[in-house]
Amino acid sequence: xxxxxxxxxxxxxxxxxxxxxxxxxxxxxxxxxxxxxxxxxxxxxxxxxxxxxxxxxxxxxxxxxxxxxxxxxxxxxxxxxxxxxxxxxxxxxxxxxxxxxxxxxxxxxxxxxxxxxxxxxxxxxxxxxxxxxxxxxxxxxxxxxxxxxxxxxxxxxxxxxxxxxxxxxxxxxxxxxxxxxxxxxxxxxxxxxxxxxxxxxxxxxxxxxxxxxxxx
Amino acid sequence: xxxxxxxxxxxxxxxxxxxxxxxxxxxxxxxxxxxxxxxxxxxxxxxxxxxxxxxxxxxxxxxxxxxxxxxxxxxxxxxxxxxxxxxxxxxxxxxxxxxxxxxxxxxxxxxxxxxxxxxxxxxxxxxxxxxxxxxxxxxxxxxxxxxxxxxxxxxxxxxxxxxxxxxxxxxxxxxxxxxxxxxxxxxxxxxxxxxxxxxxxxxxxxxxxxxxxxxxxxxxxxxxxxxxxxxxxxxxxxxxxxxxxxxxxxxxxx
Amino acid sequence: xxxxxxxxxxxxxxxxxxxxxxxxxxxxxxxxxxxxxxxxxxxxxxxxxxxxxxxxxxxxxxxxxxxxxxxxxxxxxxxxxxxxxxxxxxxxxxxxxxxxxxxxxxxxxxxxxxxxxxxxxxxxxxxxxxxxxxxxxxxxxxxxxxxxxxxxxxxxxxxxxxxxxxxxxxxxxxxxxxxxxxxxxxxxxxxxxxxxxxxxxxxxxxxxxxxxxxxxxxxxxxxxxxxxxxxxxxxxxxxxxxxxxxxxxxxxxxxxxxxxxxxxxxxxxxxxxxxxxxxxxxxxxxxxxxxxxxxxxxxxxxxxxxxxxxxxxxxxxxxxxxxxxxxxxxxxxxxxxxxxxxxxxxxxxxxxxxxxxxxxxxxxxxxxxxxxxxxxxxxxxxxxxxxxxxxxxxxxxxxxxxxxxxxxxxxxxxxxxxxxxxxxxxxxxxxxxxxxxxxxxxxxxxxxx
Numbered sequence: 001x002x003x004x005x006x007x008x009x010x011x012x013x014x015x016x017x018x019x020x021x022x023x024x025x026x027x028x029x030x031x032x033x034x035x036x037x038x039x040x041x042x043x044x045x046x047x048x049x050x051x052x053x054x055x056x057x058x059x060x061x062x063x064x065x066x067x068x069x070x071x072x073x074x075x076x077x078x079x080x081x082x083x084x085x086x087x088x089x090x091x092x093x094x095x096x097x098x099x100x101x102x103x104x105x106x107x108x109x110x111x112x113x114x115x116x117x118x119x120x121x122x123x124x125x126x127x128x129x130x131x132x133x134x135x136x137x138x139x140x141x142x143x144x145x146x147x148x149x150x151x152x153x154x155x156x157x158x159x160x161x162x163x164x165x166x167x168x169x170x171x172x173x174x175x176x177x178x179x180x181x182x183x184x185x186x187x188x189x190x191x192x193x194x195x196x197x198x199x200x201x202x203x204x205x206x207x208x209x210x211x212x213x214x215x216x
Numbered sequence: 217x218x219x220x221x222x223x224x225x226x227x228x229x230x231x232x233x234x235x236x237x238x239x240x241x242x243x244x245x246x247x248x249x250x251x252x253x254x255x256x257x258x259x260x261x262x263x264x265x266x267x268x269x270x271x272x273x274x275x276x277x278x279x280x281x282x283x284x285x286x287x288x289x290x291x292x293x294x295x296x297x298x299x300x301x302x303x304x305x306x307x308x309x310x311x312x313x314x315x316x317x318x319x320x321x322x323x324x325x326x327x328x329x330x331x332x333x334x335x336x337x338x339x340x341x342x343x344x345x346x347x348x349x350x351x352x353x354x355x356x357x358x359x360x361x362x363x364x365x366x367x368x369x370x371x372x373x374x375x376x377x378x379x380x381x382x383x384x385x386x387x388x389x390x391x392x393x394x395x396x397x398x399x400x401x402x403x404x405x406x407x408x409x410x411x412x413x414x415x416x417x418x419x420x421x422x423x424x425x426x427x428x429x430x431x432x433x434x435x436x437x438x439x440x441x442x443x444x445x446x447x448x449x450x451x452x453x454x455x456x457x458x459x460x461x462x463x464x465x466x467x468x469x470x
Numbered sequence: 471x472x473x474x475x476x477x478x479x480x481x482x483x484x485x486x487x488x489x490x491x492x493x494x495x496x497x498x499x500x501x502x503x504x505x506x507x508x509x510x511x512x513x514x515x516x517x518x519x520x521x522x523x524x525x526x527x528x529x530x531x532x533x534x535x536x537x538x539x540x541x542x543x544x545x546x547x548x549x550x551x552x553x554x555x556x557x558x559x560x561x562x563x564x565x566x567x568x569x570x571x572x573x574x575x576x577x578x579x580x581x582x583x584x585x586x587x588x589x590x591x592x593x594x595x596x597x598x599x600x601x602x603x604x605x606x607x608x609x610x611x612x613x614x615x616x617x618x619x620x621x622x623x624x625x626x627x628x629x630x631x632x633x634x635x636x637x638x639x640x641x642x643x644x645x646x647x648x649x650x651x652x653x654x655x656x657x658x659x660x661x662x663x664x665x666x667x668x669x670x671x672x673x674x675x676x677x678x679x680x681x682x683x684x685x686x687x688x689x690x691x692x693x694x695x696x697x698x699x700x701x702x703x704x705x706x707x708x709x710x711x712x713x714x715x716x717x718x719x720x721x722x723x724x725x726x727x728x729x730x731x732x733x734x735x736x737x738x739x740x741x742x743x744x745x746x747x748x749x750x751x752x753x754x755x756x757x758x759x760x761x762x763x764x765x766x767x768x769x770x771x772x773x774x775x776x777x778x779x780x781x782x783x784x785x786x787x788x789x790x791x792x793x794x795x796x797x798x799x800x801x802x803x804x805x806x807x808x809x810x811x812x813x814x815x816x817x818x819x820x821x822x823x824x825x826x827x828x829x830x831x832x833x834x835x836x837x838x839x840x841x842x843x844x845x846x847x848x849x850x851x852x853x854x855x856x857x858x859x860x861x862x863x864x865x866x867x868x869x870x871x872x873x874x875x876x877x878x879x880x881x882x883x884x885x886x887x888x889x890x891x892x893x894x895x896x897x898x899x900x901x902x903x904x905x906x907x908x909x910x911x912x913x914x915x916x917x918x919x
Contacts, residue, residue, distance in 0.1 A: 016284075016313045021291055049315075050338030083338075113413060122415045122438055124340050124384055127220040128262055154220070156262075156293060158340045160384075200293045200315060202257070231829055241779045241790045242768040243827065273788075273835050349781065364783035364790070391781075396772070 002028040003213050006041035008068075008084075009033050010048075010058035018047045018081070021199035025210040035067035043213070044071060048083030052094040052108065052161070055083045065101065072103035077190045077215045085186065085193030086163055094161055104188045106165035115178030125177045128154040129196075131184050134171035143172055145185065145192055145211050155184070155194075155201040155208075163195065190215065221432050221460050222262040222439035223453060225446050226419060227252060228269045229279060229298075235269070236447050238395035240347075240363040243269070246447050253286045256446065259453045263293040265318070265387070265417075265441055267345075269362050271299025272321050280312040287313025297345050297387070303332050310337065318387050320345035321360040324367050324374075327381055334382025339414075344383035346371060348404055349391040356404055363391035371404070372411060379412045386416045387441065393421030395444055400427055405435035417441050425451070425459040432460060474727060474869040475651050478883040485890040488903075496889035497809065498529030503892065503904040506541035509820040510833045510906045513541075514810040514892070521661050522714045522740060526652050547824035556761050563759035567600045570679045577605040577631075579679040582668035584608060584618070584795050585625030588683040588764065590771040592756050593630055596681060604681075607671045609663035610636035611796030612646065612656075613848075613855065617780050618795025621771075628775040635667055641734045644866050646798070647856050647875070648717030654809055654887040656856070657802035658717060662738040669741040672751045684757040711739065729865035764792065765827050785845040787814040788836050800845030801852055808884045811892040811902050813841035838907045853877065 005027040007018055019029040022045070032038055046068070048055050059065050072078060072088075080088045091107040092098045100108070115121045130152040133141055141151060157175065163183040165171055173185040175196070186193045192212065198205035227234050227249050234252055235243040246252070253264055264286070271277045277299035287294060296309050297318030306317050323330050323344060334342045347363050348356040348371045356371035375386055388408055390401035400421045409416040415438035418431045422445050431437045445451040484490065495501040497516070504513040516530035534542045572578040581596060581604045583589020589606070596602040606625070611618060626632045642659055649658040668680045714721050716738050724730045741751075756762070768791045771777030779790040785800050786807070793799055803814035819833035828836075856875035860867040867873045885900075894903050 014310055014313070014315055016311060017287060017291075017315065020288060020313070024289075024291070049341060051335070054336075120413060123413055124415070126340065126385060126415050127222050127439070129220055158293070160339070197293075200291060202260075202291055206291055231832065238769065238772050239779045239790070242765045244765065244769070245827070270832060270835075273832070273839060361783075364788065366782060 002026060003043065004028045004030055004041075005043055005045060005213060006030050006032045006037065007045045007047060008038065008059075008064065010055070010062055010064060012048055012050055012055055012058045012083070014049060015047060017197075017199045018045060021206060021209055022213065025206055025213055027209075027213040033062060035063050038064055038067040038071055041071065041076070043077040043215070044079070045212075046078065046080040046084035046087065048081065048087065049158075050083060052083065052086060052092045052100075053096075053098055055087055056098060056100070059087070068101055069103065072101065072191055075190055077212065078103075078192065079209075079212050080191075080193040081199070082159060082195060082197060085195055086161060088186070088191060088193050089163055089165070092161070103191055104165055104170055104186060104193070105167060106163060106170070106186075108161050108163050111160060111162050111177065111182070112180070116180060121178045124158055124160040125182070126158045127156070128201075129157050129175040129177060129184075130154050131173045131175060134168065134174045134183075135181065141173075143187065144215055145187070145208060146173065147211050149204060149207060149211075153204045155196040155198065155205055157182075157184075157196045159195060163193065219432075219438065221437070222417070223456050223460075224263045224265050224295075224417060224439055224441045225252070225256040225261050225453075226265040226267065226441040226443040228267050228443065229282065230268075230270050231278070234447065236395065236443055239391060240269075240389075240394050249282060250286055252447065253290055256453065257290040257292060260457065261292060261453055262439070263295060264290065265295045266297070266314075267318065268296075268298030272361050275299065275301075277305060277309060280309060283309065283312040283314050295343055295387075297343070302329070303336050306333050306337060306341070310341070316341045316343050316385070318343040318345040320347060323378065324358060324360055324369065327377060330378050330381040330383050334384065339382050339384030342383050343385045343387050343417075344375065344378040345387045345389070346375060346408075347389050347391050348401070350401065350404070354403065354407070359391055363389075363394070372407060375408055375412055379414055383414065385414055386412065388416055388418055389441075390420040394419070396421055397423030397444060399423060400431040400435060400437075400440075402430060402435045405431055405437050409436040409438065415439060419443075425455065428456055428459055473871045474723075475648070475871065477871040477879065478651075478886045480882070481885040481888075483895050486888070486893055486895040486900075488894045488896050490890060490894070492891045494889070495891040496887070499810065499889060499891070500532060501891050503811070504535055504539065505904075505906045505909045506535065506544060506820070507539040508544040508830065509541060509823040510816055510830065510837050511541050511543065511820040512810075512812060512816075512904070512906070515541075515812055516810065521658055521665070522716075524653060524655070524658065525715050525718050543820065544824055550761055551826075554761075559759045563756075564600065566679075566754065566759075567596070567602055571601060572603055575603055577675060577677050578603045579681055580604065580668050580672050580675075580677050581606045581630075581681050582608070582664070582671075583625075583683070584611065585622035586618075586793065586795060587767040587771040587777055587791060588762075590621075590625050590628070590775055590777055591767040592681055592683050593625070594628060594770070594774055595760075596756075597629060604630060605671070605675065605677060606630045606632045607668055608632060608634045609660065609667045610634060611798070612642065612660060613797040613851065615780070615795055615797055617778055621777050621795065624775045624777060633671060635663065635737065637663060637737045638734060640862065641730060643855055644728065644730070644858060644863060645717045645738070647858055647870075648719050650805075650856060650875075651870075651883065652718030654805045654883065655802075656798050656805060656852075657796075659738065660796065660798075662716065666738075666740045669746060669751055669753060672753075673741060673745050673749055676749065678749055678751045680751065680753040681756050682753065683755070684762050685755045714739065727869060763825055764821060765825060782847075784814065785847060786843045787818045787840050789818045792818055797848040798852055798855070800848060804842070804845055805884075805887070807842040809887050809889070811904070813837075813843075815840040816906070834907050838905070842902075849877065853880065856880075 009031040022029040086108045088103045089100045089106040090102040172187040174181040175184040198208040234246040234249040237243040293315040295316040296314040301322040347359040358367045358369040405418045417439040418437035419441035515533040581593040645659040649655045780794040807813035822828045823833045853875045858873040
């Protein structure tokens with residue numbers, strides 16, 4: 001029987017792509033919009049593109065913030081994608097200081113406009129970048145989300161902001177951009193966040209989503 | 217710094233067909249767009265670009281159904297352009313499965329649209345499409361309607377203004393080179409790619425792998441859009457990828 | 471001396487009121503306007519006619535529509551895509567070439583043209599595919615466009631000898647002005663040379679084989695015309711020169727009143743039929759032997775000769791590669807729009823629909839958007855060209871009530887050439903009474919080919 005995957009619809013983000021990808025991975029996508037639906041979900045995806053403040057506003061106006069915080073404490077699987085990942089953290093510095101859901105300690109800051117040699121580089125970071133081990137990685141690569149995903153697999157990023165979890169052991173995989181490491185996947189317990197878009201990362205991205213759907 | 221250059225098949229669509237012209241003119245019917253899209257996905261395209269090239273004629277984008285059907289089994293980013301004139305149009309096309317929109321004519325007529333789209337959906341969604349025509353050394357003019365209408369605007373000034381307004385990426389098409397296989401307009405690409413802080417997709421003129429390397433190494437392009445070379449099976453995505461990943465030749469050899 | 475060319479009179483708007491009873495159609499045009507159900511052409515399209523006989527009194531033959539409402543040009547396209555055995559036709563071409571091909575590389579055929587996509591294709595194919603030794607001949611446009619000149623050069627540089635005949639600018643301007651005032655037909659003087667130069671060069675150089683590109687029937691002359699490869703003699707010969715009119719004006723008048731000489735007019739005169747007969751000059755349409763597709767000619771010319779489309783859209787249409795070498799061309803199609811309600815977008819779209827390049831729906835939208843657009847880009851230059859100031863034309867100038875052409879003059883003249891069955895005046899604006907996008911039949915029918 002297909003596993004139900006609840007996708008939070010808060011008026012932002014490309015839900016069509018996420019739903020379609022979940023379906024392709026053998027999941028049963030359901031769009032959820034109310035706190036009750038969030039609280040009752042078996043597994044949840046928090047998608048999102050666009051500005052952080054708009055995203056949080058979207059959650060707030062639908063009364064979803066407390067429900068998401070509660071869900072986050074419940075040890076059920078949650079996957080934040082892109083903006084959805086960034087909202088899992090505590091603080092965001094996009095156009096002023098904003099509070100996130102605070103489910104994973106850390107902050108979200110702009111990618112510097114120059115690389116480590118001081119050369120100007122392109123923002124947003126758009127493109128296919130390889131997933132690699134985080135340097136001070138406490139966790140192993142063999143996380144269930146990364147099951148059968150080789151190191152250096154390229155996935156699709158598009159973002160101008162990047163997450164800095166307070167604790168290094170919340171960084172599961174990184175990607176290099178401009179000579180710096182960017183959090184590509186973060187994890188705390190069964191809460192996951194992907195800075196890239198698994199639903200837009202071809203067969204490997206689908207594999208990551210499938211792994212998420214199959215988390216026990 | 218190593219750069220991950222994106223290779224983006226560009227599919228110009230007219231009514232139900234994939235078409236291809238020279239200088240955006242004399243459009244030849246190539247076939248069913250979805251078949252091409254699917255093939256490019258399987259062969260490892262980084263993204264896809266759909267442009268409805270008769271949209272401004274009908275005053276609407278006609279690609280929703282095509283995008284919906286494509287997004288059903290293609291799991292890479294899809295950018296859709298042509299005839300997108302309002303935030304509502306963007307909402308519609310994103311709902312159909314597109315990830316970004318490329319806007320040219322409507323942005324030229326009403327630059328505030330760029331800000332509205334970037335505000336509502338994020339800059340990463342707002343691709344400024346520019347059709348550039350050479351007028352003098354170091355000077356290009358903005359055209360609209362598939363290279364048919366002049367605007368009197370300077371490409372550099374326009375791109376800077378648009379990025380200021382929130383464009384997160386620039387699709388830069390050379391009207392002079394499009395479909396000619398003579399190589400990219402390198403001065404144009406370089407000028408724009410080094411001018412703005414957002415990624416620039418070079419489009420128009422790729423005839424061989426040397427052109428591809430040139431536009432990346434000398435033109436500083438962040439991505440390239442390819443139509444002709446792929447549609448006519450002159451090059452494969454794998455060959456292009458290999459060419460990009462091969463280390464640059466020694467200076468002495470060139 | 472009396473004024474021979476009065477300034478245009480003011481127009482009686484009564485006949486053009488939206489609810490006026492239509493009793494008059496100018497130029498012998500069909501009074502009921504109809505649009506082809508397959509393309510976008512209307513039944514008002516005149517057939518190509520012998521320009522030497524064209525006077526203000528001439529009545530037009532127009533394109534034939536059959537019982538199903540399909541125009542002859544679409545029927546020809548149907549034949550091109552079905553009935554005609556192109557392999558057999560090409561074999562005939564090879565045979566024709568074999569009969570004429572020179573052994574020593576001397577010229578064996580004449581290919582007239584401008585170096586546009588069609589003549590590029592014709593000459594290049596004859597030389598490089600069929601092993602002929604063409605001499606190309608060109609009758610210059612009124613005023614070259616920059617890109618037209620470059621394409622002309624590119625053609626020659628693709629491997630051809632060429633004779634360019636540029637008519638005397640003063641004579642050409644005068645004839646053009648007369649053609650505008652009397653016939654509203656600025657392109658006419660060009661057409662004289664376009665049709666007669668090649669046969670005359672054939673006589674001069676003793677090269678008895680001439681190849682044109684397409685047959686006029688592809689655009690709507692009677693279908694019977696396509697059943698022969700040879701061009702109708704009447705297009706380029708006139709047995710009796712007293713019957714010849716240039717710019718709607720008799721030769722006699724041009725000589726006696728306007729101060730022109732026989733030598734001035736010689737380039738416009740048709741070839742001598744007796745000589746044509748004697749030297750057995752044959753004029754063939756390549757389009758009879760090869761399936762002609764203008765868009766493919768464009769591709770061919772780009773690939774083999776660096777042909778360049780115009781850098782800007784031609785006013786009045788959407789296209790950039792069709793007939794782009796003459797600055798007066800914009801006005802040619804503007805005048806057809808005034809006289810017949812058919813502008814350049816209609817001609818272009820009709821052709822591309824027949825060739826399968828665009829759908830009818832798209833064609834209708836293109837016509838709606840572009841047809842009849844006033845050609846601003848070269849207007850000032852063209853009005854200067856059409857002016858006959860005393861300083862340059864001491865004698866002819868006096869025959870014009872207003873020798874200087876202005877925008878106002880042109881527009882009033884245009885109004886005099888509007889037919890009440892096509893045009894109406896509403897809220898101070900001219901509007902076509904019938905358009906392809908409003909015609910019911912056009913909406914009900916889908917493109918079929």
